[in-house]
Amino acid sequence: MALINLNQVSKEFSGKNGTVSAVSDVNFTVEEGEIFGIVGYSGAGKSTLVRLLNGLEAPSSGQVLIDQQDVAVLSGKKLREFRKEIGMIFQHFNLLWSRTVIENIALPLELSRLSRRERENKALDLIKLVGLEGREDAYPSQLSGGQKQRVGIARALANDPKILLCDEGTSALDPQTTDEVLDLLASINQKLGLTIVLITHEMHVIRKICHKVAVMEKGKIVEQGDVLEVFSNPQQEVTKRFVQQETVPETRSNPDALNFLAESFTAGKIVQLTFEGHKARSPIISKVIRHCQVDVNVIQGQIQQTQTSSFGTLIIELTGAEEEIEQAIHFFKEEGVGVEVGQE
Known part of the structure:
Protein backbone atom coordinates (compact mmCIF):
# COMPACT_ATOMS: atom_id res chain seq x y z
CA MET A 1 0.00 0.00 0.00
CA ALA A 2 1.25 3.49 -0.87
CA LEU A 3 2.06 5.41 2.31
CA ILE A 4 3.28 8.54 0.49
CA ASN A 5 1.65 9.83 -2.67
CA LEU A 6 2.64 13.05 -4.46
CA ASN A 7 0.30 14.11 -7.25
CA GLN A 8 1.48 16.89 -9.60
CA VAL A 9 3.10 18.77 -6.72
CA SER A 10 4.64 22.18 -7.41
CA LYS A 11 6.08 24.78 -5.05
CA GLU A 12 6.82 28.36 -6.04
CA PHE A 13 8.44 31.17 -4.07
CA SER A 14 8.34 34.91 -4.73
CA GLY A 15 11.80 36.43 -5.10
CA LYS A 16 13.32 39.79 -6.02
CA ASN A 17 13.57 38.70 -9.62
CA GLY A 18 10.09 37.20 -9.78
CA THR A 19 8.65 33.77 -9.11
CA VAL A 20 11.06 30.89 -8.47
CA SER A 21 9.86 27.35 -9.14
CA ALA A 22 11.59 25.12 -6.54
CA VAL A 23 9.54 21.97 -7.24
CA SER A 24 7.65 21.45 -10.47
CA ASP A 25 4.95 18.86 -11.24
CA VAL A 26 6.42 16.09 -9.08
CA ASN A 27 4.74 12.69 -8.99
CA PHE A 28 5.84 9.61 -7.05
CA THR A 29 4.62 7.07 -4.53
CA VAL A 30 6.40 5.35 -1.66
CA GLU A 31 5.11 1.99 -0.50
CA GLU A 32 4.83 1.13 3.19
CA GLY A 33 8.09 -0.41 4.45
CA GLU A 34 10.09 0.83 1.47
CA ILE A 35 13.42 2.71 1.47
CA PHE A 36 12.97 5.39 -1.18
CA GLY A 37 15.87 7.58 -2.29
CA ILE A 38 15.71 11.05 -3.82
CA VAL A 39 19.00 12.10 -5.38
CA GLY A 40 20.04 15.35 -7.01
CA TYR A 41 22.75 17.97 -7.09
CA SER A 42 22.58 21.18 -5.03
CA GLY A 43 19.66 23.33 -6.11
CA ALA A 44 17.67 20.42 -7.53
CA GLY A 45 14.77 21.02 -5.12
CA LYS A 46 15.42 18.20 -2.64
CA SER A 47 15.24 20.33 0.53
CA THR A 48 11.97 21.93 -0.55
CA LEU A 49 10.57 18.48 -1.21
CA VAL A 50 11.46 17.42 2.35
CA ARG A 51 9.60 20.44 3.74
CA LEU A 52 6.57 19.50 1.67
CA LEU A 53 6.66 15.94 3.02
CA ASN A 54 6.81 16.98 6.69
CA GLY A 55 4.26 19.77 6.37
CA LEU A 56 6.65 22.69 6.91
CA GLU A 57 5.67 23.99 3.47
CA ALA A 58 2.36 23.74 1.62
CA PRO A 59 2.40 23.03 -2.12
CA SER A 60 1.47 25.82 -4.50
CA SER A 61 -0.47 23.19 -6.44
CA GLY A 62 -1.02 19.45 -6.35
CA GLN A 63 -1.45 17.11 -3.39
CA VAL A 64 0.91 15.66 -0.79
CA LEU A 65 -0.88 12.63 0.66
CA ILE A 66 0.65 10.89 3.68
CA ASP A 67 -1.24 7.79 4.77
CA GLN A 68 -4.15 9.09 2.62
CA GLN A 69 -4.16 12.45 4.47
CA ASP A 70 -3.81 15.68 2.50
CA VAL A 71 -1.04 17.40 4.47
CA ALA A 72 -1.90 20.89 3.18
CA VAL A 73 -5.32 20.94 4.90
CA LEU A 74 -3.96 20.05 8.35
CA SER A 75 -3.55 22.76 10.98
CA GLY A 76 -3.29 23.23 14.73
CA LYS A 77 -3.50 20.04 16.79
CA LYS A 78 -3.98 17.78 13.74
CA LEU A 79 -0.80 19.14 12.14
CA ARG A 80 1.17 18.65 15.38
CA GLU A 81 -0.10 15.07 15.67
CA PHE A 82 0.79 14.44 12.02
CA ARG A 83 4.36 15.66 12.53
CA LYS A 84 4.84 13.15 15.34
CA GLU A 85 4.44 10.46 12.67
CA ILE A 86 7.38 11.88 10.69
CA GLY A 87 10.85 11.34 12.19
CA MET A 88 13.62 13.64 10.91
CA ILE A 89 17.37 12.97 10.61
CA PHE A 90 19.55 15.97 9.77
CA GLN A 91 22.94 16.46 8.15
CA HIS A 92 24.44 18.29 11.14
CA PHE A 93 22.68 16.21 13.82
CA ASN A 94 20.83 19.15 15.52
CA LEU A 95 21.54 17.83 19.03
CA LEU A 96 21.29 19.92 22.20
CA TRP A 97 24.86 20.25 23.42
CA SER A 98 23.81 20.84 27.04
CA ARG A 99 21.95 17.52 27.20
CA THR A 100 23.26 13.99 27.47
CA VAL A 101 22.61 11.22 24.95
CA ILE A 102 19.64 9.86 26.87
CA GLU A 103 18.23 13.36 27.43
CA ASN A 104 18.51 14.21 23.72
CA ILE A 105 16.71 11.01 22.75
CA ALA A 106 13.95 11.52 25.32
CA LEU A 107 13.41 15.16 24.28
CA PRO A 108 10.53 14.50 21.81
CA LEU A 109 8.71 12.58 24.56
CA GLU A 110 8.62 15.49 27.02
CA LEU A 111 5.30 16.72 25.66
CA SER A 112 3.79 13.24 25.80
CA ARG A 113 1.78 11.81 28.68
CA LEU A 114 4.53 9.35 29.56
CA SER A 115 6.07 9.49 33.02
CA ARG A 116 9.76 10.33 33.43
CA ARG A 117 10.57 6.66 34.09
CA GLU A 118 8.66 5.60 30.96
CA ARG A 119 10.51 8.22 28.87
CA GLU A 120 13.86 7.02 30.18
CA ASN A 121 13.01 3.36 29.52
CA LYS A 122 11.96 4.21 25.97
CA ALA A 123 15.19 6.14 25.44
CA LEU A 124 17.25 3.23 26.80
CA ASP A 125 15.54 0.84 24.38
CA LEU A 126 16.41 3.17 21.50
CA ILE A 127 20.01 3.50 22.71
CA LYS A 128 20.28 -0.28 22.50
CA LEU A 129 18.67 -0.30 19.06
CA VAL A 130 21.23 2.14 17.61
CA GLY A 131 24.22 0.55 19.36
CA LEU A 132 25.13 3.24 21.90
CA GLU A 133 25.05 1.20 25.11
CA GLY A 134 27.40 2.70 27.68
CA ARG A 135 27.17 6.23 26.20
CA GLU A 136 23.87 7.19 27.86
CA ASP A 137 25.40 9.97 29.99
CA ALA A 138 27.85 11.30 27.41
CA TYR A 139 27.41 14.78 25.93
CA PRO A 140 27.47 15.41 22.16
CA SER A 141 30.93 16.99 22.42
CA GLN A 142 32.24 13.63 23.63
CA LEU A 143 30.87 11.68 20.64
CA SER A 144 32.19 10.96 17.16
CA GLY A 145 30.22 12.06 14.11
CA GLY A 146 28.78 8.60 13.63
CA GLN A 147 27.73 8.38 17.28
CA LYS A 148 26.04 11.79 17.04
CA GLN A 149 24.05 10.62 14.04
CA ARG A 150 23.06 7.46 15.92
CA VAL A 151 21.66 9.73 18.64
CA GLY A 152 19.82 11.67 15.94
CA ILE A 153 18.35 8.46 14.55
CA ALA A 154 17.25 7.28 18.01
CA ARG A 155 15.65 10.66 18.74
CA ALA A 156 13.81 10.53 15.39
CA LEU A 157 12.33 7.16 16.42
CA ALA A 158 11.17 8.30 19.87
CA ASN A 159 7.54 8.94 18.85
CA ASP A 160 7.24 5.66 16.91
CA PRO A 161 6.90 7.42 13.53
CA LYS A 162 5.46 5.84 10.41
CA ILE A 163 8.02 7.57 8.21
CA LEU A 164 11.68 8.46 8.69
CA LEU A 165 12.98 11.37 6.59
CA CYS A 166 16.76 11.48 6.24
CA ASP A 167 17.91 14.84 4.82
CA GLU A 168 21.57 14.42 3.75
CA GLY A 169 22.05 12.42 6.95
CA THR A 170 25.45 11.00 5.93
CA SER A 171 26.96 14.01 4.13
CA ALA A 172 29.02 15.09 7.15
CA LEU A 173 30.46 11.60 7.74
CA ASP A 174 33.52 9.77 6.41
CA PRO A 175 32.94 6.80 4.05
CA GLN A 176 33.32 4.06 6.67
CA THR A 177 31.01 5.81 9.14
CA THR A 178 28.55 6.48 6.31
CA ASP A 179 28.36 2.74 5.58
CA GLU A 180 27.85 1.98 9.29
CA VAL A 181 24.97 4.46 9.53
CA LEU A 182 23.42 3.12 6.31
CA ASP A 183 23.67 -0.44 7.67
CA LEU A 184 21.88 0.76 10.81
CA LEU A 185 19.08 2.36 8.78
CA ALA A 186 18.67 -0.81 6.72
CA SER A 187 18.49 -2.85 9.93
CA ILE A 188 15.87 -0.50 11.41
CA ASN A 189 13.85 -0.75 8.20
CA GLN A 190 13.86 -4.55 8.46
CA LYS A 191 13.24 -4.79 12.22
CA LEU A 192 10.53 -2.13 12.47
CA GLY A 193 9.10 -2.21 8.94
CA LEU A 194 9.66 1.54 8.91
CA THR A 195 9.26 3.53 5.70
CA ILE A 196 12.39 5.61 5.02
CA VAL A 197 12.85 8.47 2.56
CA LEU A 198 16.50 9.39 1.94
CA ILE A 199 17.43 12.76 0.45
CA THR A 200 21.01 12.78 -0.83
CA HIS A 201 23.47 13.87 -3.51
CA GLU A 202 25.48 10.64 -3.08
CA MET A 203 24.61 7.75 -5.38
CA HIS A 204 26.51 5.39 -3.06
CA VAL A 205 23.82 5.99 -0.43
CA ILE A 206 21.12 5.10 -2.96
CA ARG A 207 22.87 1.95 -4.19
CA LYS A 208 23.63 0.60 -0.74
CA ILE A 209 20.19 0.58 0.91
CA CYS A 210 17.40 2.00 -1.26
CA HIS A 211 14.76 -0.08 -3.00
CA LYS A 212 13.65 2.68 -5.37
CA VAL A 213 15.10 6.02 -6.46
CA ALA A 214 13.90 9.28 -7.99
CA VAL A 215 16.41 11.58 -9.68
CA MET A 216 15.76 15.33 -9.38
CA GLU A 217 17.03 18.12 -11.62
CA LYS A 218 15.87 21.73 -11.61
CA GLY A 219 12.86 20.94 -9.45
CA LYS A 220 11.61 18.03 -11.56
CA ILE A 221 11.75 14.25 -11.21
CA VAL A 222 13.56 13.34 -14.43
CA GLU A 223 13.88 9.58 -13.82
CA GLN A 224 12.67 7.05 -11.27
CA GLY A 225 12.42 3.32 -10.75
CA ASP A 226 13.97 0.33 -9.02
CA VAL A 227 17.56 1.04 -7.98
CA LEU A 228 18.98 -1.88 -9.96
CA GLU A 229 17.11 -0.79 -13.08
CA VAL A 230 18.26 2.83 -12.82
CA PHE A 231 21.87 1.86 -12.11
CA SER A 232 22.09 -0.68 -14.90
CA ASN A 233 20.20 1.35 -17.51
CA PRO A 234 20.19 5.10 -16.74
CA GLN A 235 18.24 7.13 -19.30
CA GLN A 236 18.88 10.79 -18.49
CA GLU A 237 22.26 12.53 -18.67
CA VAL A 238 22.11 13.64 -15.03
CA THR A 239 21.40 10.06 -13.97
CA LYS A 240 24.30 8.78 -16.06
CA ARG A 241 26.62 11.24 -14.31
CA PHE A 242 25.48 10.05 -10.90
CA VAL A 243 25.83 6.39 -11.85
CA GLN A 244 29.28 6.90 -13.40
CA GLN A 245 30.53 8.65 -10.27
CA GLU A 246 29.49 5.62 -8.23
CA THR A 247 30.57 2.83 -10.58
Whole structure:
Protein backbone atom coordinates (compact mmCIF):
# COMPACT_ATOMS: atom_id res chain seq x y z
CA MET A 1 0.00 0.00 0.00
CA ALA A 2 1.25 3.49 -0.87
CA LEU A 3 2.06 5.41 2.31
CA ILE A 4 3.28 8.54 0.49
CA ASN A 5 1.65 9.83 -2.67
CA LEU A 6 2.64 13.05 -4.46
CA ASN A 7 0.30 14.11 -7.25
CA GLN A 8 1.48 16.89 -9.60
CA VAL A 9 3.10 18.77 -6.72
CA SER A 10 4.64 22.18 -7.41
CA LYS A 11 6.08 24.78 -5.05
CA GLU A 12 6.82 28.36 -6.04
CA PHE A 13 8.44 31.17 -4.07
CA SER A 14 8.34 34.91 -4.73
CA GLY A 15 11.80 36.43 -5.10
CA LYS A 16 13.32 39.79 -6.02
CA ASN A 17 13.57 38.70 -9.62
CA GLY A 18 10.09 37.20 -9.78
CA THR A 19 8.65 33.77 -9.11
CA VAL A 20 11.06 30.89 -8.47
CA SER A 21 9.86 27.35 -9.14
CA ALA A 22 11.59 25.12 -6.54
CA VAL A 23 9.54 21.97 -7.24
CA SER A 24 7.65 21.45 -10.47
CA ASP A 25 4.95 18.86 -11.24
CA VAL A 26 6.42 16.09 -9.08
CA ASN A 27 4.74 12.69 -8.99
CA PHE A 28 5.84 9.61 -7.05
CA THR A 29 4.62 7.07 -4.53
CA VAL A 30 6.40 5.35 -1.66
CA GLU A 31 5.11 1.99 -0.50
CA GLU A 32 4.83 1.13 3.19
CA GLY A 33 8.09 -0.41 4.45
CA GLU A 34 10.09 0.83 1.47
CA ILE A 35 13.42 2.71 1.47
CA PHE A 36 12.97 5.39 -1.18
CA GLY A 37 15.87 7.58 -2.29
CA ILE A 38 15.71 11.05 -3.82
CA VAL A 39 19.00 12.10 -5.38
CA GLY A 40 20.04 15.35 -7.01
CA TYR A 41 22.75 17.97 -7.09
CA SER A 42 22.58 21.18 -5.03
CA GLY A 43 19.66 23.33 -6.11
CA ALA A 44 17.67 20.42 -7.53
CA GLY A 45 14.77 21.02 -5.12
CA LYS A 46 15.42 18.20 -2.64
CA SER A 47 15.24 20.33 0.53
CA THR A 48 11.97 21.93 -0.55
CA LEU A 49 10.57 18.48 -1.21
CA VAL A 50 11.46 17.42 2.35
CA ARG A 51 9.60 20.44 3.74
CA LEU A 52 6.57 19.50 1.67
CA LEU A 53 6.66 15.94 3.02
CA ASN A 54 6.81 16.98 6.69
CA GLY A 55 4.26 19.77 6.37
CA LEU A 56 6.65 22.69 6.91
CA GLU A 57 5.67 23.99 3.47
CA ALA A 58 2.36 23.74 1.62
CA PRO A 59 2.40 23.03 -2.12
CA SER A 60 1.47 25.82 -4.50
CA SER A 61 -0.47 23.19 -6.44
CA GLY A 62 -1.02 19.45 -6.35
CA GLN A 63 -1.45 17.11 -3.39
CA VAL A 64 0.91 15.66 -0.79
CA LEU A 65 -0.88 12.63 0.66
CA ILE A 66 0.65 10.89 3.68
CA ASP A 67 -1.24 7.79 4.77
CA GLN A 68 -4.15 9.09 2.62
CA GLN A 69 -4.16 12.45 4.47
CA ASP A 70 -3.81 15.68 2.50
CA VAL A 71 -1.04 17.40 4.47
CA ALA A 72 -1.90 20.89 3.18
CA VAL A 73 -5.32 20.94 4.90
CA LEU A 74 -3.96 20.05 8.35
CA SER A 75 -3.55 22.76 10.98
CA GLY A 76 -3.29 23.23 14.73
CA LYS A 77 -3.50 20.04 16.79
CA LYS A 78 -3.98 17.78 13.74
CA LEU A 79 -0.80 19.14 12.14
CA ARG A 80 1.17 18.65 15.38
CA GLU A 81 -0.10 15.07 15.67
CA PHE A 82 0.79 14.44 12.02
CA ARG A 83 4.36 15.66 12.53
CA LYS A 84 4.84 13.15 15.34
CA GLU A 85 4.44 10.46 12.67
CA ILE A 86 7.38 11.88 10.69
CA GLY A 87 10.85 11.34 12.19
CA MET A 88 13.62 13.64 10.91
CA ILE A 89 17.37 12.97 10.61
CA PHE A 90 19.55 15.97 9.77
CA GLN A 91 22.94 16.46 8.15
CA HIS A 92 24.44 18.29 11.14
CA PHE A 93 22.68 16.21 13.82
CA ASN A 94 20.83 19.15 15.52
CA LEU A 95 21.54 17.83 19.03
CA LEU A 96 21.29 19.92 22.20
CA TRP A 97 24.86 20.25 23.42
CA SER A 98 23.81 20.84 27.04
CA ARG A 99 21.95 17.52 27.20
CA THR A 100 23.26 13.99 27.47
CA VAL A 101 22.61 11.22 24.95
CA ILE A 102 19.64 9.86 26.87
CA GLU A 103 18.23 13.36 27.43
CA ASN A 104 18.51 14.21 23.72
CA ILE A 105 16.71 11.01 22.75
CA ALA A 106 13.95 11.52 25.32
CA LEU A 107 13.41 15.16 24.28
CA PRO A 108 10.53 14.50 21.81
CA LEU A 109 8.71 12.58 24.56
CA GLU A 110 8.62 15.49 27.02
CA LEU A 111 5.30 16.72 25.66
CA SER A 112 3.79 13.24 25.80
CA ARG A 113 1.78 11.81 28.68
CA LEU A 114 4.53 9.35 29.56
CA SER A 115 6.07 9.49 33.02
CA ARG A 116 9.76 10.33 33.43
CA ARG A 117 10.57 6.66 34.09
CA GLU A 118 8.66 5.60 30.96
CA ARG A 119 10.51 8.22 28.87
CA GLU A 120 13.86 7.02 30.18
CA ASN A 121 13.01 3.36 29.52
CA LYS A 122 11.96 4.21 25.97
CA ALA A 123 15.19 6.14 25.44
CA LEU A 124 17.25 3.23 26.80
CA ASP A 125 15.54 0.84 24.38
CA LEU A 126 16.41 3.17 21.50
CA ILE A 127 20.01 3.50 22.71
CA LYS A 128 20.28 -0.28 22.50
CA LEU A 129 18.67 -0.30 19.06
CA VAL A 130 21.23 2.14 17.61
CA GLY A 131 24.22 0.55 19.36
CA LEU A 132 25.13 3.24 21.90
CA GLU A 133 25.05 1.20 25.11
CA GLY A 134 27.40 2.70 27.68
CA ARG A 135 27.17 6.23 26.20
CA GLU A 136 23.87 7.19 27.86
CA ASP A 137 25.40 9.97 29.99
CA ALA A 138 27.85 11.30 27.41
CA TYR A 139 27.41 14.78 25.93
CA PRO A 140 27.47 15.41 22.16
CA SER A 141 30.93 16.99 22.42
CA GLN A 142 32.24 13.63 23.63
CA LEU A 143 30.87 11.68 20.64
CA SER A 144 32.19 10.96 17.16
CA GLY A 145 30.22 12.06 14.11
CA GLY A 146 28.78 8.60 13.63
CA GLN A 147 27.73 8.38 17.28
CA LYS A 148 26.04 11.79 17.04
CA GLN A 149 24.05 10.62 14.04
CA ARG A 150 23.06 7.46 15.92
CA VAL A 151 21.66 9.73 18.64
CA GLY A 152 19.82 11.67 15.94
CA ILE A 153 18.35 8.46 14.55
CA ALA A 154 17.25 7.28 18.01
CA ARG A 155 15.65 10.66 18.74
CA ALA A 156 13.81 10.53 15.39
CA LEU A 157 12.33 7.16 16.42
CA ALA A 158 11.17 8.30 19.87
CA ASN A 159 7.54 8.94 18.85
CA ASP A 160 7.24 5.66 16.91
CA PRO A 161 6.90 7.42 13.53
CA LYS A 162 5.46 5.84 10.41
CA ILE A 163 8.02 7.57 8.21
CA LEU A 164 11.68 8.46 8.69
CA LEU A 165 12.98 11.37 6.59
CA CYS A 166 16.76 11.48 6.24
CA ASP A 167 17.91 14.84 4.82
CA GLU A 168 21.57 14.42 3.75
CA GLY A 169 22.05 12.42 6.95
CA THR A 170 25.45 11.00 5.93
CA SER A 171 26.96 14.01 4.13
CA ALA A 172 29.02 15.09 7.15
CA LEU A 173 30.46 11.60 7.74
CA ASP A 174 33.52 9.77 6.41
CA PRO A 175 32.94 6.80 4.05
CA GLN A 176 33.32 4.06 6.67
CA THR A 177 31.01 5.81 9.14
CA THR A 178 28.55 6.48 6.31
CA ASP A 179 28.36 2.74 5.58
CA GLU A 180 27.85 1.98 9.29
CA VAL A 181 24.97 4.46 9.53
CA LEU A 182 23.42 3.12 6.31
CA ASP A 183 23.67 -0.44 7.67
CA LEU A 184 21.88 0.76 10.81
CA LEU A 185 19.08 2.36 8.78
CA ALA A 186 18.67 -0.81 6.72
CA SER A 187 18.49 -2.85 9.93
CA ILE A 188 15.87 -0.50 11.41
CA ASN A 189 13.85 -0.75 8.20
CA GLN A 190 13.86 -4.55 8.46
CA LYS A 191 13.24 -4.79 12.22
CA LEU A 192 10.53 -2.13 12.47
CA GLY A 193 9.10 -2.21 8.94
CA LEU A 194 9.66 1.54 8.91
CA THR A 195 9.26 3.53 5.70
CA ILE A 196 12.39 5.61 5.02
CA VAL A 197 12.85 8.47 2.56
CA LEU A 198 16.50 9.39 1.94
CA ILE A 199 17.43 12.76 0.45
CA THR A 200 21.01 12.78 -0.83
CA HIS A 201 23.47 13.87 -3.51
CA GLU A 202 25.48 10.64 -3.08
CA MET A 203 24.61 7.75 -5.38
CA HIS A 204 26.51 5.39 -3.06
CA VAL A 205 23.82 5.99 -0.43
CA ILE A 206 21.12 5.10 -2.96
CA ARG A 207 22.87 1.95 -4.19
CA LYS A 208 23.63 0.60 -0.74
CA ILE A 209 20.19 0.58 0.91
CA CYS A 210 17.40 2.00 -1.26
CA HIS A 211 14.76 -0.08 -3.00
CA LYS A 212 13.65 2.68 -5.37
CA VAL A 213 15.10 6.02 -6.46
CA ALA A 214 13.90 9.28 -7.99
CA VAL A 215 16.41 11.58 -9.68
CA MET A 216 15.76 15.33 -9.38
CA GLU A 217 17.03 18.12 -11.62
CA LYS A 218 15.87 21.73 -11.61
CA GLY A 219 12.86 20.94 -9.45
CA LYS A 220 11.61 18.03 -11.56
CA ILE A 221 11.75 14.25 -11.21
CA VAL A 222 13.56 13.34 -14.43
CA GLU A 223 13.88 9.58 -13.82
CA GLN A 224 12.67 7.05 -11.27
CA GLY A 225 12.42 3.32 -10.75
CA ASP A 226 13.97 0.33 -9.02
CA VAL A 227 17.56 1.04 -7.98
CA LEU A 228 18.98 -1.88 -9.96
CA GLU A 229 17.11 -0.79 -13.08
CA VAL A 230 18.26 2.83 -12.82
CA PHE A 231 21.87 1.86 -12.11
CA SER A 232 22.09 -0.68 -14.90
CA ASN A 233 20.20 1.35 -17.51
CA PRO A 234 20.19 5.10 -16.74
CA GLN A 235 18.24 7.13 -19.30
CA GLN A 236 18.88 10.79 -18.49
CA GLU A 237 22.26 12.53 -18.67
CA VAL A 238 22.11 13.64 -15.03
CA THR A 239 21.40 10.06 -13.97
CA LYS A 240 24.30 8.78 -16.06
CA ARG A 241 26.62 11.24 -14.31
CA PHE A 242 25.48 10.05 -10.90
CA VAL A 243 25.83 6.39 -11.85
CA GLN A 244 29.28 6.90 -13.40
CA GLN A 245 30.53 8.65 -10.27
CA GLU A 246 29.49 5.62 -8.23
CA THR A 247 30.57 2.83 -10.58
CA VAL A 248 33.76 4.24 -12.13
CA PRO A 249 36.19 5.92 -9.68
CA GLU A 250 37.87 8.12 -12.32
CA THR A 251 34.60 9.88 -13.10
CA ARG A 252 34.49 11.54 -9.69
CA SER A 253 36.86 14.14 -11.14
CA ASN A 254 35.76 13.61 -14.75
CA PRO A 255 32.03 12.88 -15.24
CA ASP A 256 32.64 12.48 -18.99
CA ALA A 257 35.15 9.68 -18.36
CA LEU A 258 34.08 7.42 -21.23
CA ASN A 259 34.81 10.13 -23.77
CA PHE A 260 38.05 10.97 -21.97
CA LEU A 261 39.13 7.32 -22.25
CA ALA A 262 38.05 7.22 -25.89
CA GLU A 263 40.42 10.11 -26.59
CA SER A 264 43.25 8.42 -24.64
CA PHE A 265 42.91 4.93 -26.20
CA THR A 266 43.05 5.85 -29.86
CA ALA A 267 43.76 2.34 -31.20
CA GLY A 268 40.24 1.02 -30.65
CA LYS A 269 36.74 1.80 -29.41
CA ILE A 270 35.98 2.31 -25.70
CA VAL A 271 32.83 0.54 -24.53
CA GLN A 272 31.19 0.42 -21.10
CA LEU A 273 29.26 -2.78 -20.39
CA THR A 274 26.66 -3.09 -17.64
CA PHE A 275 25.47 -6.47 -16.34
CA GLU A 276 22.50 -7.21 -14.08
CA GLY A 277 22.21 -10.05 -11.57
CA HIS A 278 23.43 -13.41 -12.89
CA LYS A 279 24.76 -11.78 -16.07
CA ALA A 280 27.50 -10.21 -13.92
CA ARG A 281 29.00 -13.72 -13.63
CA SER A 282 28.61 -14.69 -17.31
CA PRO A 283 31.82 -15.26 -19.38
CA ILE A 284 30.69 -12.65 -21.89
CA ILE A 285 34.21 -11.54 -22.91
CA SER A 286 35.35 -15.03 -23.92
CA LYS A 287 32.08 -15.45 -25.84
CA VAL A 288 32.56 -12.28 -27.88
CA ILE A 289 36.17 -13.22 -28.72
CA ARG A 290 34.97 -16.59 -30.03
CA HIS A 291 32.18 -15.04 -32.11
CA CYS A 292 33.95 -11.90 -33.43
CA GLN A 293 37.41 -11.16 -34.76
CA VAL A 294 38.25 -8.54 -32.13
CA ASP A 295 40.81 -8.06 -29.38
CA VAL A 296 39.52 -7.03 -25.96
CA ASN A 297 41.55 -4.91 -23.56
CA VAL A 298 39.93 -4.74 -20.11
CA ILE A 299 40.50 -1.26 -18.66
CA GLN A 300 38.43 -1.43 -15.50
CA GLY A 301 35.61 -3.40 -13.93
CA GLN A 302 33.76 -4.12 -10.71
CA ILE A 303 30.65 -5.82 -9.31
CA GLN A 304 28.48 -3.95 -6.81
CA GLN A 305 25.55 -4.93 -4.62
CA THR A 306 22.19 -3.19 -4.26
CA GLN A 307 19.49 -4.04 -1.72
CA THR A 308 17.89 -6.56 -4.05
CA SER A 309 20.58 -7.82 -6.45
CA SER A 310 23.99 -7.13 -7.97
CA PHE A 311 25.25 -5.44 -11.11
CA GLY A 312 28.62 -5.24 -12.81
CA THR A 313 30.32 -2.52 -14.81
CA LEU A 314 33.18 -3.25 -17.21
CA ILE A 315 35.07 -0.76 -19.37
CA ILE A 316 36.88 -2.35 -22.31
CA GLU A 317 38.74 -1.34 -25.44
CA LEU A 318 37.74 -3.18 -28.65
CA THR A 319 40.28 -3.28 -31.46
CA GLY A 320 39.99 -4.80 -34.92
CA ALA A 321 38.20 -4.09 -38.16
CA GLU A 322 35.36 -1.58 -37.85
CA GLU A 323 32.72 -4.08 -38.97
CA GLU A 324 33.97 -6.65 -36.46
CA ILE A 325 33.81 -4.08 -33.64
CA GLU A 326 30.24 -3.20 -34.61
CA GLN A 327 29.40 -6.90 -34.68
CA ALA A 328 30.87 -7.32 -31.18
CA ILE A 329 28.79 -4.39 -29.86
CA HIS A 330 25.69 -5.94 -31.44
CA PHE A 331 26.58 -9.30 -29.84
CA PHE A 332 26.76 -7.69 -26.37
CA LYS A 333 23.31 -6.15 -26.87
CA GLU A 334 21.88 -9.46 -28.07
CA GLU A 335 23.17 -11.06 -24.86
CA GLY A 336 21.17 -8.56 -22.80
CA VAL A 337 24.19 -6.51 -21.71
CA GLY A 338 23.90 -2.73 -21.37
CA VAL A 339 26.26 -1.00 -23.81
CA GLU A 340 27.52 2.58 -23.91
CA VAL A 341 30.14 3.58 -26.49
CA GLY A 342 32.60 6.41 -25.88
CA GLN A 343 32.68 9.23 -28.42
CA GLU A 344 36.10 9.81 -29.95
